[in-house]
Amino acid sequence: xxxxxxxxxxxxxxxxxxxxxxxxxxxxxxxxxxxxxxxxxxxxxxxxxxxxxxxxxxxxxxxxxxxxxxxxxxxx
Amino acid sequence: xxxxxxxxxxxxxxxxxxxxxxxxxxxxxxxxxxxxxxxxxxxxxxxxxxxxxxxxxxxxxxxxxxxxxxxxxxxxxxxxxxxxxxxxxxxxxxxxxxxxxxxxxxxxxxxxxxxxxxxxxxxxxxxxxxxxxxxxxxxxxxxxxxxxxxxxxxxxxxxxxxxxxxxxxxxxxxxxxxxxxxxxxxxxxxxxxxxxxxxxxxxxxxxxxxxxxxxxxxxxxxxxxxxxxxxxxxxxxxxxxxxxxxxxxxxxxxxxxxxxxxxxxxxxxxxxxxxxxxxxxxxxxxxxxxxxxxxxxxxxxxxxxxxxxxxxxxxxxxxxxxxxxxxxxxxxxxxxxxxxxxxxxxxxxxxxxxxxxxxxxxxx
Ligand code: SF4
Numbered sequence: 223x224x225x226x227x228x229x230x231x232x233x234x235x236x237x238x239x240x241x242x243x244x245x246x247x248x249x250x251x252x253x254x255x256x257x258x259x260x261x262x263x264x265x266x267x268x269x270x271x272x273x274x275x276x277x278x279x280x281x282x283x284x285x286x287x288x289x290x291x292x293x294x295x296x297x298x
Numbered sequence: 299x300x301x302x303x304x305x306x307x308x309x310x311x312x313x314x315x316x317x318x319x320x321x322x323x324x325x326x327x328x329x330x331x332x333x334x335x336x337x338x339x340x341x342x343x344x345x346x347x348x349x350x351x352x353x354x355x356x357x358x359x360x361x362x363x364x365x366x367x368x369x370x371x372x373x374x375x376x377x378x379x380x381x382x383x384x385x386x387x388x389x390x391x392x393x394x395x396x397x398x399x400x401x402x403x404x405x406x407x408x409x410x411x412x413x414x415x416x417x418x419x420x421x422x423x424x425x426x427x428x429x430x431x432x433x434x435x436x437x438x439x440x441x442x443x444x445x446x447x448x449x450x451x452x453x454x455x456x457x458x459x460x461x462x463x464x465x466x467x468x469x470x471x472x473x474x475x476x477x478x479x480x481x482x483x484x485x486x487x488x489x490x491x492x493x494x495x496x497x498x499x500x501x502x503x504x505x506x507x508x509x510x511x512x513x514x515x516x517x518x519x520x521x522x523x524x525x526x527x528x529x530x531x532x533x534x535x536x537x538x539x540x541x542x543x544x545x546x547x548x549x550x551x552x553x554x555x556x557x558x559x560x561x562x563x564x565x566x567x568x569x570x571x572x573x574x575x576x577x578x579x580x581x582x583x584x585x586x587x588x589x590x591x592x593x594x595x596x597x598x599x600x601x602x603x604x605x606x607x608x609x610x611x612x613x614x615x616x617x618x619x620x621x622x623x624x625x626x627x628x629x630x631x632x633x634x635x636x637x638x639x640x641x642x643x644x645x646x647x648x649x650x651x652x653x654x655x656x657x658x659x660x661x662x
Contacts, residue, residue, distance in 0.1 A: 226442065226491045226547075251419050253453070254445035256555025266494065266547060269389075269439065270417020271446035273553055274494050280546035281303030284516075285312075287545070288524055292315045 226268035228276050231261055241267060307518035308345075316523040317350040323530035324352035330482045331355065331529055332475060332619045334362035334468060335489035336647015337517050343656035345519040357526065358619040359652075361471050361571060362489065364439045365391040365645035366617060369570040371601050372464040373397040376436045378599040379462070380410035384432035386462075387421035390414045392436060394644045396608065402436075418450045418461075425459035434593045436462045441495045444582055445556035448563035451584065451591045462593040463584050466569050468492050469500055470580035474618075476508040481620050485511040485529040487522070490544045495560075497552025498542040509538040516544040563588060572606050572641060573614035611640035616649050623650040630654060 229241035229250065237252045239259065250267045252259065257275045259265060265272040277283075333339065339359045342348060348357065361367045374397045380386040386402065393403040393412065406412040411431075415421050421435035437447040444465040451461060468489060475483050488501055493514045501512040511532035515525030525543045532539060542548055560582065569581025584592040607614050610628050615621035623629045623642065633639035635651050642648035 226494070249419075251417075251446070251449060253449035254553065254556040254559055256553060266491070268442050268491060269446050270419050271449065273442065273445065273491070273556060274547055276546065281306055284521070284546050285306055285309075287543075288312055288316075288520060291524065291527065292312070292319065 226266040226273055228264050229267050231259055231263050231265060233261060234259065239265070239272065241265070304518065307520045309520065312520055313350070313523060316520065316527060319527050320350060320355075320523070320530065321352050323527065323534060325354050325530065325533065327354065328482075329355050329484045329530070329533060330619070331357045331485045331487055331526060332360045332483045333357065333487035333489070333515075334360045334471065335492070336363045336645065336652065337491075338362065338487060338489065338515070338522060339647065339649055339652045340656070341517050341519055341522050343652050347519060347522055350523065351526070355526075355530065357487070358622060359616070359649040360475055360619040361574060361617045363617075363642065363645040363647040363649070364443070364466065365389070365395055366613065366641040366648045367466060367571045367573065368392070368395065368438050368464050368641075369572050370396075370398050370606055371570060372462065373402075374399070374601045375594070375599055376434070376462055377402060377405045377410075378601065379434055379593060379597045380405045380412050381408065382597065382599070383411075384434050384597070385411045385413060385424060385428060386434050386436055387413045387415045387424055388436040389416070389438065391645045391647075392438060394638065395641050396644075398602070418446045422450050422453075422455050422459055425456045429456065429458060431458060432596070433459050434462050435459070436464070438464045440466055440468050440489070440492050441560070442491045444564065445495060445553070445559045448559035451563040451588050452559060455591065457590070460591050460593040460596050461584060463564070463582060464569075465564070465582040466571065467566070467580050467582070469496070469504055470577055471571065471574070472501070472504055473507070474574060474577055474580075476504070476510060478618055478620075481618055483510060483619065484533060485513070487525050487529065488512050488514040490514060490516045490521070490547055493542075493544065493548045493552070495553050495556045497550050498540050498548055499550045500552065501540045505538055505540050511538045511541075513541045514544050514548050516547065571617075573617035608639050613640035613642040613650070616642050623653040626650070
């Protein structure tokens with residue numbers, strides 16, 4: 223239940239965004255976000271509320287983090 | 299995140315590289331890592347990640363299923379309010395959790411108006427649409443869910459709307475696990491989306507007090523493996539620190555707006571956790587200024603401390619990482635998702651249900 227899913231904003235009206243879940247359009251409230259978002263942005267949505275704006279390149283950065291760790295000889 | 303990126307975070311080549319790194323970190327004694335998130339358990343079980351762990355490393359789910367840790371007292375209160383004729387709105391998983399006498403679903407069978415919602419905001423809409431009825435939102439969940447409940451409390455809901463608040467806080471639960479007898483915790487894989495709200499810094503006090511490593515981890519298979527590698531590295535090097543392995547969604551301070559909403563609507567108070575008992579400063583009570591929104595104030599229902607676990611059910615041990623579902627003699631025989639005996643088999647994030655669905659410990 224604590225899962226939040228990354229969804230793309232397709233419309234914003236006041237504090238409610240319409241997000242594309244792939245299958246359907248859903249609404250996500252923006253009250254708890256505290257960041258400005260616009261159409262095209264990705265947000266993490268949990269139980270109908272956006273909780274964080276995501277950087278579209280974040281996965282690449284994460285992979286870089288993984289690769290740095292794998293390249294290091296720490297641990298073993 | 300784009301679908302291609304998501305797949306990249308499941309990349310088998312990197313998973314193999316992580317597995318190799320994990321093998322090189324094989325400990326010389328039994329190491330038990332506890333996570334507290336149903337979504338972590340799903341990632342671990344669905345992708346068979348336990349098969350990649352070196353010998354001597356166990357990963358267990360603690361009190362990570364908000365549905366499972368909801369006390370019978372709160373559940374009984376929701377059932378009684380529903381039977382009095384109010385509309386009770388709850389997340390779907392709550393409907394089948396056993397109370398002392400009835401589940402919400404059984405109350406519905408007796409004519410109560412119990413509805414499934416996906417969001418606190420949906421419950422407010424039910425209230426606007428039914429001005430002549432009392433509408434209650436049964437608010438469960440951890441820090442990830444509480445901001446939404448707070449937002450609707452603070453957003454001038456209609457007078458017929460109120461909240462039965464049963465939100466719980468993760469850091470106090472982790473503290474408790476460190477103090478329980480017969481529970482060995484060598485490191486915590488902290489829940490990514492709770493941490494999006496509270497920030498990685500929220501675990502510093504725990505780490506200092508108990509000298510236990512905490513790594514905040516995401517939910518893709520590589521995120522989880524990366525988190526476990528960082529924990530084993532800390533253990534090997536004798537460090538105990540908070541590390542953030544999920545920086546794409548978690549900052550040091552968390553989500554200030556969400557925390558401010560929680561602070562404005564709630565105050566921290568004691569809470570009763572199923573299987574664990576009463577924990578001080580581990581729950582959120584609606585503040586006196588919003589008492590009109592508090593279902594406990596609005597509805598006079600008497601509830602006793604009910605039986606927390608059905609006979610034979612080991613949920614109480616599963617919820618504190620003292621046992622795995624496989625340790626329960628009823629698992630998969632008398633207790634299945636179709637006919638659940640305990641709450642850990644009801645919640646879709648309950649350890650027992652996840653193990654039933656995916657098989658928790660791979661037999662490779
Ligand atoms: S398998 Fe069923 S009876 Fe056993 S601990 Fe889990 S929920 Fe309880």
